[in-house]
Structures are given as structure tokens and as C-alpha cells.
Amino acid sequence: MSRNPPDSASRIAAPPRVGMVSLGCPKALVDSERILTRLRADGYAMSPDYAGADVVLVNTCGFLDSAREESLEAIGEAIAENGRVIVTGCMGEEAEAIRARFPKVLAVTGAHQYEEVVGAVHEAAPPARGPFVDLVPQPDIKLTPRHYSYLKISEGCNHACAFCIIPRVRGKLASRRIDAVLREAEKLVAAGTRELLVISQDTSAYGVDIGHAPRPWHGREVRAHMTDLARELGRLRTPEGAVPWVRLHYVYPYPHVDDVIPLMAEGLLTPYLDIPFQHAAPSVLRAMRRPANEAKVLERLRAWRAICPGIAIRSSFVVGFPGETEADFQYLLDWLDEAQLDRVGGFRFEPVAGAAANDLPGAVPEELKEERYARLMEKTEAISAARLAGKIGRRLRVIIDEVGEADEDGSIGATGRSQADAPEIDGQVFLRDVPAQLAPGAIIEALIEDADAHDLFAVPVTNRTIP
Numbered sequence: 001m002s003r004n005p006p007d008s009a010s011r012i013a014a015p016p017r018v019g020m021v022s023l024g025c026p027k028a029l030v031d032s033e034r035i036l037t038r039l040r041a042d043g044y045a046m047s048p049d050y051a052g053a054d055v056v057l058v059n060t061c062g063f064l065d066s067a068r069e070e071s072l073e074a075i076g077e078a079i080a081e082n083g084r085v086i087v088t089g090c091m092g093e094e095a096e097a098i099r100a101r102f103p104k105v106l107a108v109t110g111a112h113q114y115e116e117v118v119g120a121v122h123e124a125a126p127p128a129r130g131p132f133v134d135l136v137p138q139p140d141i142k143l144t145p146r147h148y149s150y151l152k153i154s155e156g157c158n159h160a161c162a163f164c165i166i167p168r169v170r171g172k173l174a175s176r177r178i179d180a181v182l183r184e185a186e187k188l189v190a191a192g193t194r195e196l197l198v199i200s201q202d203t204s205a206y207g208v209d210i211g212h213a214p215r216p217w218h219g220r221e222v223r224a225h226m227t228d229l230a231r232e233l234g235r236l237r238t239p240e241g242a243v244p245w246v247r248l249h250y251v252y253p254y255p256h257v258d259d260v261i262p263l264m265a266e267g268l269l270t271p272y273l274d275i276p277f278q279h280a281a282p283s284v285l286r287a288m289r290r291p292a293n294e295a296k297v298l299e300r301l302r303a304w305r306a307i308c309p310g311i312a313i314r315s316s317f318v319v320g321f322p323g324e325t326e327a328d329f330q331y332l333l334d335w336l337d338e339a340q341l342d343r344v345g346g347f348r349f350e351p352v353a354g355a356a357a358n359d360l361p362g363a364v365p366e367e368l369k370e371e372r373y374a375r376l377m378e379k380t381e382a383i384s385a386a387r388l389a390g391k392i393g394r395r396l397r398v399i400i401d402e403v404g405e406a407d408e409d410g411s412i413g414a415t416g417r418s419q420a421d422a423p424e425i426d427g428q429v430f431l432r433d434v435p436a437q438l439a440p441g442a443i444i445e446a447l448i449e450d451a452d453a454h455d456l457f458a459v460p461v462t463n464r465t466i467p
Helices: 026-041 065-081 090-101 114-124 166-170 178-190 226-233 255-265 282-288 294-307 326-339 366-389
Strands: 017-022 055-060 085-089 148-152 195-199 215-217 220-222 245-248 272-274 312-319 343-348 395-403 414-418 429-431 443-451 456-460
Touching: 017 026, 017 065, 026 055, 026 085, 026 114, 026 148, 026 195, 055 065, 055 090, 055 114, 065 085, 065 090, 085 090, 085 114, 090 166, 148 178, 178 195, 178 215, 178 220, 178 226, 195 226, 220 226, 226 245, 226 255, 245 272, 255 294, 282 326, 294 326, 312 326, 312 366, 326 366, 343 366, 366 443, 395 429, 395 456, 429 443
Parallel strands: 017 055, 055 085, 148 195, 195 245, 272 312, 312 343, 429 456
Antiparallel strands: 215 220, 395 414, 395 443, 414 429, 443 456
């Protein structure tokens, strides 16, 4: 006996589609991944453009006024192109201001308020579940390439820096359980991640809020502490048995950071530290409400390089902070000469609504900020150029991010990064004459042929990739 074809009422309805605009730092990107993963588990599909979306999420950044303006522009564009917009992220606390400017916004939720934003999507575009949707397990959504992943270990921050409102927006430090972090890391590496980027607001403070509570992990007790976390991440292996790159970001130079340097020397951690120094002049650091023992930092940098000569140090600095004198700024330039940091980002001080620094005396004129910023960039570019020039003739491991098409001569180029380069924020390695089978995520050995102030230029040593 033949069956009749199912009528339209019994067919599985097409899932509603969600678009996402994710702005700001990697921590916000992880929030976006978690939101989209949750929505897909609820039966939603993802839309790559405005036209195909039933609702658009805009994950905002509100750290600086320039970032706030970028977020507001993104909200305006999403409303103009789609009309059905939900706002989340760091600007969520400014709901009244957002609604005043964009009255058509459907909902506004705060940073890492996953339940609230998912609930708002359910209300705006109810999920269309079929009878078998829940039986199919869905992998987590990644907004980064397959070969690298961000690993967020905590939220919030206990610092009270004068220029920052992060504790107000994201709250005090809230660390994840160590076993949950390691389980996620293990899962990511098993799924093809070759590079883990550990992020938080303060990686060095991980576990302080939960008393460094230990948890059983693979038959042993592991504390929720930066050093234990680093050691366990160093034990991870890819399915091929290789050590994945593990890169530590937002590391405040607390004393116990010294303990992770030997792990880098052993090849268990990527020899790279991202440390937010912000300035070097003691008077400015005190005004910023940050640690001001810059001489001790220089001693530790020398000690770290003695243990792990290949370690790369990146940092960021703010110029034009209220009260910064010419002597303070020159102190910073002289300090950089001595510190010889590998990678440096510079920022002009911007008042942020609600930050204590706004009330400090001695505002630096905008034109002077620009002049100091230009001098800072000139100084750091000269240091970077010299350090990169020292790598010419060396063989370095390079992780491939993108492979180009063959040119008219059949030569194929590729773009990658050395262990001294984090994605999106540091330099790149531009390769020529790569093998045709090379793919993103592969790690190769390359001979450095040339360098400029930011990037390296290289050629593969062999056609073999490193497992």
C-alpha cells in the first residue's frame, strides 16, 4: 500500500534566520559564538547578510567613545538594511540612549547576558521546531577560522583603572571552573584547533574569586589558577600528536607569571605574552590606578628573555592621559628603548562616560595627543623593524591563515603568522612559492628572507608540514 505525500502542515517549517554583527574585542567575539551556538541549538539558521535575516543581532563595544560611535553606526545600518534589530554587548547598559536614537530597536541586553538575548530573539522570531530537530546534536558555532580559537577563562575584572568602565559593564571577576575550561580546550583541539588564544579581562587573576578551587581532571586535582591552567594546556595534543600553540593574552605581570616562562622554554606554551602596561611613567601609572614599579618590570623582562630567548612581548600604551607631562611622555619613550617590546599598540586617551579619569585635572590638548601618538608610533616602529630584521636568515615555524591562487607563472603565495604574532593584532608572514597542497591551519618551517617594520617575508624550507 502506497503512502500519500505529506501535506504542507506536516512538513518541517523553514527555520528563522539570524544575522550577527560582532564588534569589539575577542571576548565579545566569544560571546557572539556562544549566542549563535545557543540559537542554532534552538532551531535557528544563520544568515550571512541583512536581506536573508528575520532578525539581526548587533553585539556592541563601549570601551571607548570611538568604539561606541562605531557600534551606534552599526545599529543604524542594521535598522536601515533590515529593520528588525536586537542590541546586546557592552553598550547594553545604555539602553535608554540607544532607544532614544533608534526607537525601532526590538530589545537591548547587556554584556554576556545570554539568556536575555536568546529570549529576545525567541520573542522577535519564534523558533520553528520540527519533530526531529532536537534529536540532531549541533556543533558549536565558531566565528574564527577552524585552526584557531579563543578560550575565554573568566568574565569581569577586579581592577579600578581610572580610564576604564569594564567592571561596571561586565562586573567583577567571575572565573569559570577549571575543568570546564580544560574540557572546552580539549574539545577545540580535538576538532582541529591548532592555536588556542587564552583571553579574559585579567588572565593572571584567574581563579582568585573562587579561591583557586581545585577540580578533578584526568585523575588529578587541578587548581583554578593561571599556572595550573597553563601547565594543563601545555599537555594538550592534536589528533596527530602535536603540541598546539597556546597563546596567553591580557596577562598582568603578577609574580606568578614568572612560573609560566619555563613552560614556554620547553615548547609547551607559545613563547608570547600580551601584557597591558598602558604607560611607564610612575606618576601617570598612579593617576591611572595601575601598578607603578616599572623598574622591576624591566628586570623581569630581562629574566624572562634569559630563560626563553625567543619570547615575544606585546603591549599597549595610552598617550595624552590627563596630567601627562612632556617629561612623563619622554620617560615612556626611554623605557621603550630599554624594554625593546616586540609588538606595541598605541591609543590616544579618550574620555569614556562614567570613567574616573574624566574628572582628573590637566587635560592634554588634542593636537598634543596626536603629536605624542605619532612619536610613540615612530619609536615603536623603529624598535619593531630592528627586531624583525634580526630574524632575517632564521628558520621559523609559521601557521598558515590563507592560501592564494596560483599566478601566471604557477607560483602560489600564502599568508601566515609566526609564534610572535597573534591573529588580527600583530604582524604577518608573507610566503612565496608554497606547495599546492598547503591549507589554512598547516604549520610549516619557513626561511625568513626579508622584513619591514611589521611583517616578515619568507619561503618554505620544505614541502612538508609540521604535524
